[in-house]
Amino acid sequence: MPIENASLILKKMSHAAMRAGRCPSEVKLVAVTKTVGAEAVKKAVDAGLRCFGENRVQEAQKKISDLISEISNSRIEWHLIGHLQKNKAKYAVQLFDVIQTVDSAALAEELNRQAEKAGKIQRILIQVKLSEEEAKHGVSEKELMSLLEEIKGLHNLKLEGLMTMPPYFEDAEKARPYFKRLREIRDEAGREGYSLPELSMGMSGDFEVAIEEGATMVRIGTAIFGERK
Numbered sequence: 592m593p594i595e596n597a598s599l600i601l602k603k604m605s606h607a608a609m610r611a612g613r614c615p616s617e618v619k620l621v622a623v624t625k626t627v628g629a630e631a632v633k634k635a636v637d638a639g640l641r642c643f644g645e646n647r648v649q650e651a652q653k654k655i656s657d658l659i660s661e662i663s664n665s666r667i668e669w670h671l672i673g674h675l676q677k678n679k680a681k682y683a684v685q686l687f688d689v690i691q692t693v694d695s696a697a698l699a700e701e702l703n704r705q706a707e708k709a710g711k712i713q714r715i716l717i718q719v720k721l722s723e724e725e726a727k728h729g730v731s732e733k734e735l736m737s738l739l740e741e742i743k744g745l746h747n748l749k750l751e752g753l754m755t756m757p758p759y760f761e762d763a764e765k766a767r768p769y770f771k772r773l774r775e776i777r778d779e780a781g782r783e784g785y786s787l788p789e790l791s792m793g794m795s796g797d798f799e800v801a802i803e804e805g806a807t808m809v810r811i812g813t814a815i816f817g818e819r820k
Contacts (some may be wrong), residue, residue: 596815597622597638600798604809607802618802621670621791623812625650626819629657635815636662644691644810646673648682655686672754672791672810674728681705684713691716691754691791694730696741699748706747713747716754716791719776721769724758732776739785752789752807753777763797770797770804777805 597620605615621644624632632643632654645651648671655669671687674694680701683690693699693715706713717738720729730738742750753776757769770792777787793801795814802809813819 596817597635597640600811600814603799604802607799611803611805613802617807619808621672621808621810622815623672623794623810624654624816625673625812627812627816629654631816632658633661636667641666642668642670644670644672644812645687646671648675648679648686651686652682670808670810677701681708684709684711689714689716689751692718692728693742694718694720694728696738699738699742699745703745703747711747712749714749714751715742716752716789717742717750718754718756719773721755721772722758727756727758729755735776736780736783739780739783743785750785750787752787752791754791754808756794757792757797760797763800766797767800767804770801770806774805 601620604618604620608615608618619642621642622635622640623644625646668688669686670689670691671683672691675683675690675692675698677698684702684705702713718729719735720727720731742748753773755769755773757766760766773790773792777790780787789807790805791808793806793809795811798809798811
């Protein structure tokens, strides 16, 4: 596994932050391990990575279970970064430190219910849909404020910020308006009294632009682990 790529990514992240007048420590690398085996994740942990993102609950269940004894001494954080169906909420709460893809009041309510049963405060982000692509999930800008209001009353959820996934562009600059807009939405919500410090945006092809526009988390898989099989 080309884990040496991770140090190059971290350098690029650091330079992007400094270009924007930001402190590099403000930006977290979420290493995306979709389809990556447990052994490769263990090597990533040995190389110093501590935050991992999974797209599917079922794949994460097996992987985390396979790794739990081997990396139990490391402070690992698991993020769900793929779409979550309500019927998987119970398992998501059991597995993930952060669920980045909350996109409806119904899902938020179910996560809150499951977190309460588990005696846990579940950290979440709201996924905002800024593109017209049918395949993309997320709450629309128009419906975001009512979802924020709904979540405010759910005491077993800790809302930490927003996440988005722009369309794929060969030219990363074309993604910049989407990242800029998410930051503006966060700031608008802040003026309404909602504290949303985290902005999860940017992937292997455009993370530097995302950081320049305010990302606090970047979700990177291919640039670390190589192309998916």
